Amino acid sequence: MNYRRFLACIAALAALLITYSFVSVEDPIDRIRQQLDRWVSAHPVEKVYLQFDKPYYAAGDDIWFKAYVVAGPDHRLSTLSGVVNVDLLDAGNVTKQSIKLQLANGVAAGDFALPDTLRGGNYHIRAYTNYMRNAGNEYFFDHAFTILSGMASKGPSGNITVAAGSDNKQSIKPDIQFFPESGYLVNGLPSQVAFKAVGSNGLGADVHGVVVDGQGKQVASFNSTHLGMGKFNLTPVAGGSYVARITTSDGTQMTVPLSKVQDRGYVMTVTDNGPNVTVNISASRTITNSASAPSLTLVGQSSGRIYFSSTGKPGSTAFTTTISKEKFPSGIARFTLFTAGGEPLNERLVFINNNKLALTFSASNSYSPRQKVKIGVIATNDGKPVAGNFSVSVTDESKVPVNENTENNILASLLLTSDLRGYVEQPAYYFNSQTNKVQTELDLLMLTQGYHRFDWREVINGSSQQDTYNLEKALQISGTITSPDGKPVAGGKVEVIDIDNIDYTLDTLTDANGRFSFTNLAFDDSLRLIVQARNAKNKRDVVIHLDSIAPLSKSTGKIAPDLSIDIHNELTVYSQSAKALYVAQRQYNVGNHVIPLQEVVIREKKQALKHSANLNGPGNADQVLLAHDMRNYGCVYLADCLQGRLLGVIFRNGIPYSTRGYRPMQVILDGVYVQGDFINTININDVAGIEVLRNAGTAGIYGGRAANGVIVITTKRGDEPETYAGPITGRGIKAFYPKGYYKARTFYSPRYDAPKENKQLADLRTTIYWNPNVTTSADGKTAFEYFNAGSRGKYRVVVEGIDSEGNVGRQVYRYNVE
Structure with a gap:
């Protein structure tokens, strides 16, 4: 049984x-x-972070940085993109320098050399992958900083124009918004209401005030407690309306109505209980008194991955759940209350800090000037050694003082601001200490800051838009070949030729739509290419359309307030140090410096063929024909224009032959050896000059290829002596100057034990040491060494990076040089 x-x-x-x-x-x-x-x-999420060698610069300095590109909620180094773009822009968002860096396992090192003629002011550096453009500029890495004018600059001395009211005392009324914790107020349900006051300069403004009901009775009072933010409790009553009466720091008074009170809805309250988060859901009486209450589901996710979910009992109108923070990765968690049909009702952001990557230094607390320093680092995660990728910067803090609340910080960037669309004031402040006060202020930020990486309704309905920008694994050259009337050319042959290295040649065929692409390319910047194409019948009567990436918008985005802050008075010490270094570098003729000269009048004529590839030198030929000589020829094909005008040369089917032996001559176009019939693909309006080499004295330098003579053709570059409106693309050929990878320089770390070391220059360093390639192995250990400068002071070592599991780490270490 x-x-x-x-x-x-x-x-x-x-x-x-x-x-x-x-x-x-x-x-x-x-x-x-x-x-x-x-x-x-x-829509995978990528983020970029740059660590810099110091927080601000002077014209003539070098900016050293390392790029970290991470993907997903775990912040592991990305294998999605292979290229990162880095731009240096001024406060008006005008690009001053722009480079592409090739990523190796999600990291790359780079630098900008600042000319000493650069005007002083506020600048910013933004970094992004091509794929990140789908999310918008608001999610790029973007960091503002100050550059002091150099000694050679004829511009202002470095004073920065500052937006009025940067001291938070506003003559213009601040913008104040109120944010009920659940998104709206519900009759009869107590709610926590946060607020944020923003001044005309975009920075937080101090305010205080009271909340009154429709009869003028005070029901709550409030004060801003951190950067214009604060909160208060309010229990609205049925049919009630509420107004905030606000007083700013300068005594200005204003009133702002609170949002309309809802008769039906839910209130979600989140409480931080140390290792746990408690979420309480309450329903209005209109729901609790109804015959059938909808089933509710609570979901907690971070960066698109769900880490917690719970469904209330059928018919229940309230429930409370306690959630361990250990379930979530470090960063912003998004708790959303749904109906059974998937409609989002309430939402709350919570910051989770589970980061356990620790960096421990082994070094002395005191050293001597010019002494060799060796610092060991041990990386552990939850006490266990881990492999990781890091970068280190050492500065003399007595010359480069730092405001740690505003400086660049990998924790603040990757875990906080990279997931928030709006401006965050002093983000590093929330990571410099872990006191209860700071955690409360960070929760105020969560209550008042927007999060919009995706819209729940679009996700649930599957109606999100397709990405416009693709993942950029490597460099590529692509485009479309059409006939002159715009029809796609299928099966056409496309070649790419390096003007400076004819051995570098690529070729491919177009598809049915006339498309072609050369992918997985790697080349340095300043490459000069020629793209030429033919149709399936080997005719050059085609048009080449090269793909290009649309430029970014001119908006300064969410860091605009930082570009209005004046810290010039705080940089007096650094200004003096930069000046001393500038004088010494000029004395020894090193650095990014120019020598200002008096105006000089040059009366020499321009060289007509200065871009000629003639190995004998421009113009050293048996015959030279310049552009102005061919201006009125009025012929369609270049060979027809030259027929009878070049001594000892005749043309047959567009191919040049020497009258000595009647064999084809070698044609060289801008230094590239091409076939003779290539001449008729060149537009006569693009030709700057033609040089004929027929004798042994001129053609002999080209060796056997020049046995029958050489015709050297030079095309226009836009700087010719005569008026020139720019090149006109010939049929089947197009010049192309793609942006390649920037080859980063190596930071020079002087050695005082080297007999030829310039100790005076080395002593004036403000960046003592920079190393973007510090890695720990599986035992978590690494070390680096360098020499102190000759000056005494407090030196500051900053190590930042990511371990193999995606945990983000930062550690600051200080020691004295006495």
Whole structure:
């Protein structure tokens, strides 16, 4: 009998498991998870962070940095993109320098050399992958900083124009917004209401005030506690309306109505309980008194991955759940309350700090000037050694003082600001200490800051837009070949030739739509290419359309307030140090410096063929024909224009032949050896000059290829002596100057034990040491060494990076040089 009961229980259990396995897709949590997984798969999230060698610079300095590109909620170094773009811009968003860096396992080192003629002021550096453009400029890495004018600059002495009211005392009324914790106020339900006051300069403004109801009775009071932010509690009543009466720091008074009170809805309250987060859901009386209350689902996700989900009991109108923070990665968690149909009702952001990557230094607390320093580093995660990729900067803090609340910080960037669309004032402040006060202020930021990487309704309905910008794994050259009337050329041959290295040649065929592409390329910047194409019948009567990437918008984005801050008075010490270094570098003729000269009038004529590739030198030929000589020829093909005008040369089917032996001559176009019939593909309006080499004295330098003579053709570059409106593309050929990879320089770390070391220059360093390639192995250990400068002071060592599991780390170490 017992055996039969056991079999019956097993059968019932199996039936139950089968039932649940089939209804899981209908479960609201499963549906939300599946839709979110589809969105993340279609729109992976990438982030970029740059560590710099110091917080500000002077004209003539070098900016050293390392790029970290991470992907997903775990912040692992990205293998998605292979290229990162870095731009240096002024406060008006005018690009001053722009480079592309090739990523190796998600990291790359780079630098900018600042000319000493650069005007002083506020600048910013932004970094992004091509794929990140889909999310918008607001999610780029963007960091503002100050550059002091150099000694050679004829511009201002470095004073920065500052927006009025940068001291937070506004003559213009600040903008004040109120944010109920659940998104709206509900009758009869107590709510926590946060607020944020922003001055005309975009920075937080101090305010205080009271909240009154429709009868003028005070129901709450409030004060801003941090950067214009604060909160208060309010229990609205049915039919009530509320107004905030606000007083600013300069005594200006204003009133702002609170949002309309809802008769029906839910209030979600989140409480931080140390290692846990408690979420409480309450419903309005209109819901609790109804016959059938909707089923509710609470979902907690970070960067598109769900880490917590719970569904309330059917018919329940309130529930409370306690969630361990250990479930989530470090960063912003997004808690959302859904109906059974997947409609989002309430949402709350919570910051989770589970970062356990620790960097421990082994070094002395005191050294001597010019002494060799060796610092060991041990990286551990939760006490266990880990492999990681890091970068280190050492500065003399007595020359480069730092405001740690505003400086660049890998924790603040990757875990906080990279996921927030709006401006965050002093983001590093929230990571410099972990006191209860700071954590409360960070929660105020979560209550008042928007998060919009995706819209839940679009995710649930599967209606999100397709990405416009593709992942850029490597460099590529692509485009379309058409006939002159715009029809695609299928099966056409396309060649890419390096003007400076004819051995570098690529070729491919177009597809049915006339498309072609050369992918997985790697080349340095300043490459000069020629793209030439033919149709399937080997005719050059085609038009080449090269793909280009649309430029970024001119907006300064969410860091605009930082570009209005004046810290010039705080940089007096650095200004003096930069000046001393400038004078010494000029004395020894090193650095990014120019020598200002008096105006000089040059009366020499311009060289007509200065770009000629003639190995004998421009113009050293048996005959030279310049552009102005061919201006009125009025012929369609270049060979027809030259027929009878070049001594000792005749043309047959567009190919030049020497009258000595009647064999084809070698044609060289801008230094590239081309076939003779290539001449008729060149537009006569693009020709700057033609040089004929027929004698042994001129053609002999070209060796055997010049046995029958040489015709050297030079095309226009836009700087010719005569008026020139720019090149006109010939049929089947186009010059192309793509942006390649920037080859980063190596930071020079002087050695005082080297007999030829210039100790005076080395002593004036403000960046003592920079190393973008510091890695720990599986034992978590690494070390680096350098020499102190000759000056005494407090030196500051900053190490930042990411371990193999995506944990983000930063550690600051100081020592004295006495």
